[in-house]
Amino acid sequence: MSARYEYSDIKACMLMIMASLFWSGTFITGKIGAIQFPPFTFAFLRFFFAVILAFPLAMILEKDKWKLSLKELPAVFLIGAFGFLGNNVLFLTACRYSSAVNLASIAASCPMMTAFLATLWLKETMNFKRFTGIILAFTGVLLVLSGGDILRLKEMSLNFGDVIQTIGIVLLAIYSILSRKIGRNYSPIVIVAYGLLFSMFAALPLMIMEHPWTYLLNADLSGWISVLYLSFLGSVMACFFQQIAIKRLGASRTMAFMNLIPVFSVILAVIILKEPVSITQIASIGLIVLGVFLNAGTRTSPIGHGHVVPVENR
Numbered sequence: 001m002s003a004r005y006e007y008s009d010i011k012a013c014m015l016m017i018m019a020s021l022f023w024s025g026t027f028i029t030g031k032i033g034a035i036q037f038p039p040f041t042f043a044f045l046r047f048f049f050a051v052i053l054a055f056p057l058a059m060i061l062e063k064d065k066w067k068l069s070l071k072e073l074p075a076v077f078l079i080g081a082f083g084f085l086g087n088n089v090l091f092l093t094a095c096r097y098s099s100a101v102n103l104a105s106i107a108a109s110c111p112m113m114t115a116f117l118a119t120l121w122l123k124e125t126m127n128f129k130r131f132t133g134i135i136l137a138f139t140g141v142l143l144v145l146s147g148g149d150i151l152r153l154k155e156m157s158l159n160f161g162d163v164i165q166t167i168g169i170v171l172l173a174i175y176s177i178l179s180r181k182i183g184r185n186y187s188p189i190v191i192v193a194y195g196l197l198f199s200m201f202a203a204l205p206l207m208i209m210e211h212p213w214t215y216l217l218n219a220d221l222s223g224w225i226s227v228l229y230l231s232f233l234g235s236v237m238a239c240f241f242q243q244i245a246i247k248r249l250g251a252s253r254t255m256a257f258m259n260l261i262p263v264f265s266v267i268l269a270v271i272i273l274k275e276p277v278s279i280t281q282i283a284s285i286g287l288i289v290l291g292v293f294l295n296a297g298t299r300t301s302p303i304g305h306g307h308v309v310p311v312e313n314r
């Protein structure tokens with residue numbers, strides 16, 4: 001596979017569906033790992049194992065085009081600071097204080113937030129079709145999370161973890177904007193690899209302050225599985241697919257697929273945990289899918305015309 005490639009809208013959408021599937025498992029695995037590792041240690045381990053996969057993948061896909069000059073590093077590191085280091089550390093910290101439902105509910109605001117920022121910064125168009133799609137998907141997500149009674153969300157008690165998660169989601173929205181605006185000249189896997197590398201080194205001194213050796217020795221198999229899941233699927237593969245989609249679809253259209261995360265959570269719960277599914281949940285999933293379809297089917301920003309820019313042209 002060469003860096004000289006373009007993805008059709010359909011392929012980019014399929015990749016984001018897969019990314020949403022991978023991310024749907026991060027709320028559970030994040031909760032498991034957060035019990036056994038402090039936040040910066042957890043984040044460093046996630047970045048460390050992710051780098052081990054990301055750079056060989058970049059070398060294979062980009063051949064000799066994966067190296068960046070010192071002049072190019074700040075732009076890619078800036079993207080990593082928001083999307084990998086900031087968002088992930090805050091998410092893993094929030095996992096220690098908040099419930100999976102609260103975390104998912106707050107994360108559901110990310111597509112709307114990204115659409116708003118993309119309209120301001122990237123001049124992406126916000127027509128009636130896209131606006132309707134965003135509202136439908138957001139309503140469907142709230143119905144899934146509330147079990148069909150949105151008024152139940154009023155009973156959610158906000159805590160320190162919810163505030164941290166909110167800040168993390170803001171950083172994630174900014175990350176998607178930066179990826180579209182700054183990162184369009186770089187290969188998707190290169191952005192992911194160097195962003196993870198920056199985040200790993202940035203998290204290292206913070207991890208040392210947590211005296212991690214005690215936690216590392218006492219962690220059980222479930223803790224290490226959560227680290228590997230977040231590293232390989234939640235970080236490298238999901239973010240690689242996301243970067244491809246951002247270049248093709250634009251920031252807000254790509255982030256609309258995050259609304260599918262609770263859909264996959266329900267499906268996984270039915271298949272793996274044998275949990276029952278209600279008519280309300282099925283109808284809510286239908287709303288989400290319709291909203292994502294309306295949003296993803298509308299072209300947005302003229303930046304880069306949505307194409308992946310060949311590395312040799314950067």
